[in-house]
Amino acid sequence: MALLIINANEVVTLASEKKGPRVKEEMAEINVLQDVAVLVAEGKIVEIAPLEQLKSSHKELVESAEIIDAKGQIVLPGFVDAHTHLVHGGTRENEFNMRLNGATYMEIMNAGGGIHYTTTKTREASFDELYDKTYAHLNTFLKHGITTVEAKSGYGLDWETEYKQLTVAKKLQENHAVDVVSTFMGAHAVPKEYKENSDKFVDIVIEEMLPKVAEQGLAEFNDVFCEHGVFTPEQSRRILLAGKEQGLTPKIHADEIEPYEGAELAAEVGAISAEHLLVASDEGIRRMAEAGTIAVLLPGTAFFLRAPFARGRLMVDSGVPVAISTDFNPGSSPTISLPFIQNLACLNMGMTMEEVITATTINAAYAINRGDEVGSLEAGKKADIVILNVPNYKQMQYFYGMNHTNTVIKGGQVVVKDGVLV
Ligand SMILES: N=CN[C@@H](CCC(=O)O)C(=O)O
Ligand SMILES: [Zn+2]
Secondary structure, X not given: OOEEEEOEOEEEOOOOOOOOOOOHHXXXXXXXXXXXXXXXXXXXXXXXXXXXXXXXXXXXXXXHOEEEEOEOOEEEEOEEEOOOOOOOOOOOHHHHHHHHOOOXXXXXXXXXXXXXXXXXXXXXXOHHHHHHHHHXXXXXXXXXXXXXXXXXXXXXXXXXXXXXXXXXXXXXXXHOOOEEEEEEEEEOXXXXXXXXXXXXXXXXXXXXXHHXXXXXXXXXXXXXXXXXXXXXXXXXXXXXXXHHHOOOEEEEEEOOOOOOOHHHHHHHHOOOXXXXXXXXXXXXXXXXXXXXXXXXXXXXXXXXXXXXXXXHHHHHHHOOOEEEOOOOEOOOEXXXXXXXXXXXXXXXXXXXXXXXXXXXXXXXXHHOOOOOOOOOOOOOOEOOEEEEOOOOOHHHHHOOOOOOEEEEEEOOXXXXXXXXXX
8 A cells, every 4th residue: 555645844854875874964964855745655665756746757656545644744754762671560650759859870779779679570570461561652652753662671680581571572573563673681780689799690691691582583782781880891891792792783871870981892892882871981982983883862861860961962073973762761761752852852962953853763773773774764765754743843842842743654554643543
């Protein structure tokens, strides 16, 4: 079935000759077209051109197509969320209240709460409970215009539960319209059982868990929480290099709470991305730019933890490819609202509206190795398309804290219409 989107005020294509993530001034080149229609067939974008031109170049398709009238609205690529802790048990509103009363994120975690609390809840939850809860969350992602979501494990910290999280994600990838891309994060915290011997746990991740993840094709990426009191740079290096040997691409939670040379490590091990980077050093940023490591910035986490924001402006100016994501998780960023996260990036990281669009579409797609398939509207790419109910792209940020999503097309199928799941 073909689709034809007509009458849009603007079609923001992000199309470019450049292959690979956008850097520096490329991040502002979002390619806004007017007076064009978007033709979709067999799940892919066929052509974006003036309607009269499409009528002659693709006569039969245009005549048979279902028409979507986007009058007064704008069309963009479906958004990509490149960093989430999607599959998890429980919620942590009590800890939020504790933080409002003065406790810090790390104090709560070191006292056995935080990631440990969610680990207990995730261990307790059945496969079906996790599946149903996450399915509902993916519906919310879709209603916010997000068509691809990365999902980290890491609330098991034992094989049985890591496996459960990864297989929930796999089944959702098969059954839900949103594309789910998996990351193994067995090294998300040192489980209480190994508190006095974290090297032993690192050995278990490397020798027992990583080979099974690779053999069973359960994830594409391997991530680690490199942070004071969690995993040291040396332990993180071992875990990331071991994963790389098994064919898993490194990612790293780096320099989130204290500077720890995580950005430097990301560049050294050839990580596809370093994530958080709230307190990344100048040298770390320089090395990431040199290595082409993508910075996945998570302004919702800085906002919710009341921590300093990552230096997005400096990173863009330094030539680091920047992506922006929700970090959806029950502790430090319990939100699915990518629109609000985009607002935060504009208002608190010094990034422009155009750069933020790039950071949540094509650069986010490259951060999970999907840049050749999604993240821009170009002939041959997957027809993952969002139609927002604003007359120009600048109003996406101006009317802040709001979800402007009207229509979502996933792989050529309309999955959200008038803001409601179809
Ligand atoms: N910082 C480490 N991991 C998550 C938070 C996990 C949690 O608190 O449950 C993050 O990316 O923010
Ligand atoms: Zn995270």
